[in-house]
Amino acid sequence: MSNRAIIIMVLVLISATAYLLIKGDGDIDMGGEKHGAEAAHMEDAKKAAAPAAPAAAPAAPAAAPAAPAADAKK
Numbered sequence: 001m002s003n004r005a006i007i008i009m010v011l012v013l014i015s016a017t018a019y020l021l022i023k024g025d026g027d028i029d030m031g032g033e034k035h036g037a038e039a040a041h042m043e044d045a046k047k048a049a050a051p052a053a054p055a056a057a058p059a060a061p062a063a064a065p066a067a068p069a070a071d072a073k074k
Helices: 003-023 042-049
Strands: none
Touching: none
16 A cells, blocks of 8 residues: 555545534534633533432342252152
8 A cells, every 4th residue: 555545545534534523513622721711610510411310229129049950850
């Protein structure tokens, strides 16, 4: 495979990835780390997005003990 073919393949893959990311309406921020007023506070966002915790599920009933092999052959 020639260098030209490898470069073309890489460019096609990069453009396909960019197209899918843009069309997917993902919130993509290539700005790097944010500081100050424009910074999003992740803990506040997690609390707002997290649904209320469901009530504890009831305990599952205990399984019946297995029958002895001798009784099964009768």
